[in-house]
Amino acid sequence: MGFDLDALRAAVAAHGRVTRVVIAEVRGSSPREVGTAMLVWPEPDGVGQSGTIGGGTLEHAATGAARRQRAARVLSRHALGPDLGQCCGGAVTLLSEVFDAGTLAVLDGEVIARPAGGDTAMPLAVRRLLAAARAQGVPPEPQLVEGWMVEPVHRPARPVWIWGAGHVGRALVDVLAPLPDMAITWVDTGAERFPAAVPAGVTTVPAADPARLVAHAPADAEHLVLTYSHALDLEICNRLLGHEFAFAGLIGSATKRARFRSRLAALGHGPERIARITCPIGDPTLGKHPQMIAVGVAAQMLRSGRHISNDKELSA
Known part of the structure; x- marks a missing residue:
């Protein structure tokens, strides 16, 4: 406040x-x-x-x-x-x-x-x-x-990085941007990926190679990974595991969770480190509509206070 x-x-x-x-x-x-x-x-x-x-x-x-x-x-x-x-x-x-x-x-x-x-x-x-x-x-x-x-003077103290400006990314920004303590950085591959009107306080970052930006994220940032590309999602997760973060969440299914767990292990990450990435994000019982996913993620963020918690991790 x-x-x-x-x-x-x-x-x-x-x-x-x-x-x-x-x-x-x-x-x-x-x-x-x-x-x-x-x-x-x-x-x-x-x-x-x-x-x-x-x-x-x-x-x-x-x-x-x-x-x-x-x-x-x-x-x-x-x-x-x-x-x-x-x-x-x-x-x-x-x-x-x-x-x-x-x-x-x-x-x-x-x-x-x-x-x-x-x-x-x-x-x-x-x-x-x-x-x-x-x-x-x-x-x-x-x-x-x-x-x-x-x-x-109000200074947003909770850095949130949203990777991807598709339907779910847009829904998440719409839900999270009005919350008073969120400092949102929104990343995608080009300026045309973002909507014409972006909520106040949201910083859009177009980047040809978004994964390279991981190194510039604050160590206490929370990351929501939901790009249009599974390959890009994987590389962002790979970079995150070599960087410090408060939370990392990946949109996906049980199948995607299992495949990413295997691929991240092949890239040299240990089970305990991989387990820090939560997948899926949101509340699956609410449904798969973008706004439903966004509401579920926002509710988890608010309940946990600082970190999103979910019992379905990549190591599960």
Whole structure:
């Protein structure tokens, strides 16, 4: 959770004037946590929006208020039960800020701290919080401190490499790209393999010889291998086994799993190393439709937190 500067910059570039609504404080039960934000902008036929602060009525009211907002910043408090008729028994404080190219240009650094109301001097508590974050190298949690909103800049920390831009690769990107912590690198053999519109935050890499890129992947990356070619899949797996990775998953069947296990062994990889490649990926009980495979893979990634787990490995 953090201040997504890239998303805000993209929205301002596309729409000019954008209101960012962030949950600044929570008391009791609430639909979302502190730091959750959405972007709102006017459109000819209504209101444009990305992200969600949850809560149904709360979000509906906040969106309408953001559309009408003229002040640079508005801090508002909402009792979810008495004010909005929601079942949550808590209360939330929302900070709504209007951004354009000018106000966006002054945002800088790894932590964004600013007054939530009028322009006031930075409180000592905020100074100490920022100093501790710099000294320890650990970003602070999003929080409202003595009238100032403090948020770390969001940096996706989970590198995911998707090898292949076919039907399953496209479905996976569509499902995974909106998740807040995914830094997706999408690789295929040519630019024409990718769709015309690629989700924000996804880096496409056309390469005549994709397997050579394995050496450039971070050691903590998670890899999903699903190219159009079994030979290319095999070479990528071969290179991965000579490289470090957090997870490697291969699309396939029991037959493909057995053949790859044999071929990787012939290439000199031992059983324990080969067992690190999971095949098949996804949940086979969901079916073989690309979106079903993508949903299964995404569910496994979210459940495991850091690694995809599957009991059908190449060594099985």
